[in-house]
Amino acid sequence: MRIKKSSYTFLILLGLLLTLNSCGPRKIGYGVILWSDNEEVLPTGSYVWVLRESNIRDTYTVMQPSSKDEYELDKWRIHFSEKEQEAKDYKKQFTPYISYYGISEKAGHAIRDDKRADSERVYKLRENQEVKVIGQSKEKEKIGSFDEYWFYVLTEDGYTGWTYGSYLKPYTNDANAEAIVEEKEANPLVETFLNNTWRPEYFLSMMNQGTIDLNEFRPEYGLFPLRDTKQISIVLPNRSLTEEYTDIAKLGYSHYAAMGTKIQIRFYGDKKISVQYNYNGREYSEVFIRTDQDIQEIILKEKTRRQVEYNTLISKGKLLTSTAYGTLVFDDNNQFNWQDYNRLVPDVIPQGLTGKGFVRFDVFLSSQMKHNYQGAMTLNFDSLTGSKSVVFMFNYTSSGIQLVYVPNKNMRGDMIYDEAFSPTVVFFNYSEQ
Secondary structure (H helix, E strand, O other): OOOOHHHHHHHHHHHEEEEEEEHHHHHHHHHOOOOOOOOOOOOOOEEEEEEEEEOOOOOOEEEEEOOOEEEEEEHHHEEEEOHHHHHHHHHHHHHHOEEEEEEEEEOOOEEOOOOOOOEEEEEEEEEEEEEEEEOOOOOOOEEEEEEOEEEEEOOOOOOEEEEEEHHEEEEEEOOOOOOOOOOOOOHHHHHHHHHEEEEEEHHHHHHHHHHOOOOOOOOOOOEEEEOOEEEEEEOOEEEEEEEEEEEEEEEEEOOOEEEEOOOOEEEOOOEEEEEEEEEOEEEEEEEEEEEEEEEEEHHHHHHHHHHHHHHHHOOOEEEEEOOOEEEEEEOOOOOOEEEHHHHHHOOOOOOOOOOOEEEEEEOOOOHHHHHHHHEEEEEEEEEOOOOEEEEEEEOOOOOEEEEEOOOOHEEEEEEEEEOOOOEEEEEEEEEEO
């Protein structure tokens, strides 16, 4: 049977069309995502088909083989190859670097066109500028007093080149990734970390300023490396977690990861660290310090100070009277009973309180306020819906005490920084019961 020429041509075209459709959409090349702008939909390290190029927008339109969705990305975010196998080979080469980035520690730190100190500079980094690490020299090189790797990096505006590791802090956003920057070596910093208890940085501030908040300054708060069980426990006022690690691996200069966890540690000398960790799906970063001071002893001293303040308050009598603001009675258990304070409601004392409660010396004067007042106290009023706190600064007089109301806006935490423009002042005289 003879086939007509026109029919034969039609069959050839149909066959070519079917062949093209079976190979998926038309492609101009293949690529690997070097630095994604949306990790959720197109993660760094993804192998993609490159469908189109826009020279006007300087972009590629790409698609993952397993998806029908198309994405437009800046060209610099993609390693482009015309051949499929070249792209797949590069993906294998790039895989160890997917999670690695760097932070410039010095303004003007150079990116060069080759890993030589005398090669042409192509870019100057800003201090604290983030870069994507996409490669690394096999060996360290000693330059001056430094002995570091060269890193092949990509900037956030599309420049690539080699930068020396003297002022670059490499880090990983995946503490489970292989620590490619440098294998863990015996290190005094790691030993210091594992052999000590670390306290939240605010402990140091409270100790230096003498403003101990007994609700937040507690012995159970801190970072506790449990070396025998290979655990790291972090306990803070609003969160607590314990993670098991397999090793402490060095990622870069003074930068370590607790392998098997998402905990990373940066050292600032041997008495200060910053710790990045994940808690309930959120990333946190905290600073911890190492102190030789006895936490329990500091707590005891603060409790003693507060009790001395209260004893001083009642030393001249437990009954105080005011012609305008009623009577204020104290007992031996830091409790008070204030009657007939109606003139202070609601501007100073909220409505609906019982007039009874506890006295706390748990607020502090700033250095400026110490010039004008001898101290400060909190009156915690009982109510049906819980206690209500009212803060006063005070001065003792020859016959009684002067109380000056402190609005919340004049406080930062438990520190009084200022007094009201037109403060409410209450005078009481000591009276015999």
